[in-house]
Amino acid sequence: MLLNSIVGSILTVNFPITKWLRSWIEPWHAPTSTSPSNEITKTEYEAILRDMLKTMGTGFSPQRPCAHLASQISTHISPVTHNQDLARKVCKVGALVALYFYPTHGPAVQALIGTYTAFYLILDDEGESMLAQISQFRALLMNPSPSSAPAAIQMTMTAPFKLLAWIFTEIDRVFAPPVANRLVAGVLSSLSSLEIELDRSTAFSGVASPLFAKYFRNMNGSSEAYVYFLLAENPEDPQGDGVTGSRLKRFLQGVPELWNVTDEINDLMSFYKESIGGDERDTFVYHQARGAGVSIAEVLRGLAREIPRRSGLIERIFEDDEQLLEMARGFSLGQIEFYLASERYRLAELRLE
Template identity: 25%
Template sequence: MDPPFHAPDLTSDLIDSSNQCLHPHNPKMTLSTATGPTSTYSVAGHLKTRKPKSTSEEIGDIIRAFLQHFDTTDLPSIWDPTLEALCLAEAERRGYSTDVLRPYLTLGLNITVSAYHYIDDDNVKVFIAFFCMFLIYLDDVYPDDSDALGGVPDFTKRFTSSKKQSSKILNDLADLLTESSQHFGKVAADFIVHSALKFITGLILEVQSKQESTQRVEEYAIFLREQCGLAEAFAMFIFPRDLPFHLYIQALPSMRDFIDFANDILSFYKEECSGDTNNFISLLARARGSPKNQVLCYVVTQCLESYERVLRILSPHQEAYMAFTEFTDGYLALHLGMKRYRLSELGL
């Protein structure tokens, strides 16, 4: 067994003593306070005022500071035409509604090809791509689609009683979930199914609580994020079936936080551009009565601390440790490589 890896303190150069994000190029200035006009003296001693940064520049600085803690120079691809052809053929064989699901399969393939690029078993990759496809579809169409509106609230009841779902797509999802134990160990398969059911419940809560005062309760914003993140499933996908779960299960809470928070950070810019205020950072800012960029800094801190904990917990177990670091490379590649996140607009 390799000697334990001692993870570096990833947050020490990002956070000052007041728990604020430090500017990546000027450690004397915090990102959360670098947003207003600042005064400096010219060479001649005259006071001059610098123009405040735009919101996009502030977000870009914070995200750039976050990414500096990772090696992003040689990231995996987000596309694999061979796997795409395999998934399309299998979807056709299963009779999936590919005319409706094709855009969501593309997103599922992006996730699978990048985040799980190191997995050799194509059957596992097809399962992950289909899993993502169905749940991204529900996230997109509920509650506007009539089939989803009627079927999502009853999905868990029908699933646990082995009854047919109210629509073909929901029924195909239910059937897919029963296959999880074919590709993952007992505990991992349970977490995958549990994560999907939590996600569906989270969709209902998210829609019903958009205008409720509970959105201003910090604990509820955090709870809702955990319900809707699918992070436990994404974490279980990381590890091969034959790897004993006790080697990585203690890192699950921190893996979940890293997966959720990294997505929150790297998708925040596109959400701000689109005017979406129903995301975790916006909800937490509203609950705290704090500026969004200050909350973004907080989430960066939490994400890096979670990542460091995962490395520390997995360090005695080389196979689990390497699988997680490979996943991290792919997870970052997903966000940096997909146009939907618009990070190229920030020069990232």
């Protein structure tokens, strides 16, 4: 996912790694537990979010049409799961993510990103039944013929992982090699962390480095992959600017900010669904409040200030490259608009205008 970082000398390990992605499709449940005393009211949250939206210059707008793109994604996703209701949901999410996060990308690239998103959500939901394939995917990818593979990995690649192998070939087609390398490395890393999360036979010990939550969050690779998806080549425009060495280096200088703003937008804009409308307390916001000894409202106000500040820094980093600037600006604003437009987050229930 991506939502857990604790300030302090030690931390208790108890968090879902893929929460950032999973929150896009999981059903909402009404609160069932007693809330801790350190809480925030709906009215307070509305004011915090309203100020951030005003500073960023954005707000509610009609949801972008996504049926055609979702249908394209479905041609790849429907065959890899028996749960067609889940397939329908993740295909719509994949389409909306591609349309909102990457508004300047061409339809073919948006379809690829949407398919990857939907695939990962399927894997996250059904992964416990696929642990052997998750564990051995890299080896199977390098030894596609079972007869030539070591005895320990003599299995055939199942349909979901054949789809992932296809996604890798498409990544090579539409991303420059240095970017494709980062994307593939991030996906393989995310499979490793997903395997660890889904393995219920062992547990983490109770005490860990204060940096562990952020390390494991980053190990998942979800936010990083979505940052690098910005650097797509346009296969329909071979004469285009492309990803040159200088452009890639400039982009890399902004990656930490793009990565962090992605997490911060999620932390702030999913809070209403998760912790005001819902009862989730194992989130970055609650961990940060406990670790720093501050209120929930203070953490949320900090996020609301940090998102515009970081977005401004991103614009300064890319100000000499108009194409990167346009993509980065669309990426940040598009994420905010995605949360506003998605029924999942229930933000239409709030007074934000």
